[in-house]
Amino acid sequence: MPKGYAGKTDPLTEDKQSHKGKNMFRPLNLVLLTTLIVVAGATAFAQMPKPMTADDHVIATINGKTVTERDIRLMLPQYSTDFRTLPPQKRAQLMRDLISKRLLAREGQKKKVDQTPRFKAQRRAFMLTALARATVESYLEGEGKVTEKEVRDFYKNNKTKFIDEKISARHILLKSKKEAKAVLKEIKAGGDFAKLAASKSIGPSGPKGGDLGSFSRGQMVPEFEKTAFALKKGEVGGPVRTQFGYHIIEVTERTGKEPVPIDKVIPQIRQTLIGQKLENYIKKLQAAAKIEIKDPRFAISGE
Template sequence: MPKGLTFLPTLAVVALMAMPLAAETKPDADTIVATVNGEEITLGHMIVARAALPQQYQQLPDKVLYDAILDQLVQQSLLKQSRGNNIPKHVALALENEKRSLLAADMLEEIMSTVTTETAIQAAYDTKYADGFGGEEFNASHILVESEDQAKAIKAELDNGADFAATAKEKSTGPSGPGGGSLGWFGKGAMVPEFEEAVLKLKPGQISDPVQTQFGWHVLILNDKRKSKAPELAQVQEELASEIQQEAIDARIAELTKAGKIDRIQIEGLAPDVLRDVELLQE
């Protein structure tokens, strides 16, 4: 039995009645495949359950999945019914959250599918790359050391005329040190934020003050910068589609927020760490 389809042991009594289809009847999502004490399980329930399985389990033979999923839904129905109307608070809240999430996600899918057309993507491409160029690219070198004091001392040496590449070969602890600290050409987003921010402030030939990142302390020089050649549409199609979709989502949410009546209630004495208090869910 696949780990992702964990079912309870066979129960002694299962009030299950199969509903055979007439040969000429075409099944649909509302087709009843079983009843459990009068509660219907439909083909739609089974299709949704299968779609939610991890991908590796969806590769199992259809017969195996059909029987296993139906068994699971039957057993879940029996257990659910055994609770009667006694729904725990945390379950009721989780169901409300899940319904809210699923409906919101479905609305997002509708928004995205509506705006993501070939015409819209082409228009976005023409606008973004109208001049035939892409974003800026930078050619930089750096010297990486462990402490701020070391970085300051190196900066002072460079300001006094020391050769950057030679100093990098001698003192940089980074993998680019043997190559004179050269990082080659790179675009925005390729480097960690603190490093990129420092690069953007420099002019070609200028050396930065010490910059701290998660890797240590850097002294860097901007060797040159240029505009990259505009990419082919096929290379950025997915990126443009994502941008179009996000813009449409942001616009729709802003529209709904403006039209809606939203009251964020300030509760005196309520601290953010209240979210950790799971005992509040106990009835």
């Protein structure tokens, strides 16, 4: 059921928000910072694309300084696959961005911005991030590379995680456990579920016979979901207590009990395995390092 019990829909589905993971390597979008990066030459540590014969091809000059395909690739590593296949408007935007950075960098050099403490501190911070990123990339291209066998083994050992199971259900929501037990008794004695839902349910779906439509795991509050997915088609269960009251549940349909084909989840599996490998790699580095937190305000949980 939704966490909020308002409006004309049943409060059964969780109020889910899309949380996009923060990417510490996302493209830099602050003009000042990108200027500092170019001036510092820190892009030498950025993600290196696979060698290509066209990398040194000159595609423009800015105040007599050449711009090559490699410059574009290093500026925005996410385009390190052949950026020439990008739409014209994307390539034009890349060029505009690089021109702006080169001009701002040159202006910064003239004004000796690159000699200020602020610049030097930001350069050190960026160099740290860039070198860490390059180390991660090197690891994932070498000993940490995800193999096809690892992907298939993960799928084989975790098939239940790739089952997109759905059920259709209806429910009767009541204020007390006593009321719920009484209604359940009526249903067991042959009472019509839809009619009882329409006359007794305090939920918005009551007038519709308690119909909730179909839903997957993770869409309902845990207590409701646990009972609903444990029921067989046509089976009635409850009473189930949630923050909304007491529920009598009937499953009317079940679908999708087979795992999603591996070809459709390979990218997802690869990301999971990469995350696991990186976590273990960093733990290994931490175990070999001597780390002392001097200021308790920055204490790491579990240390």
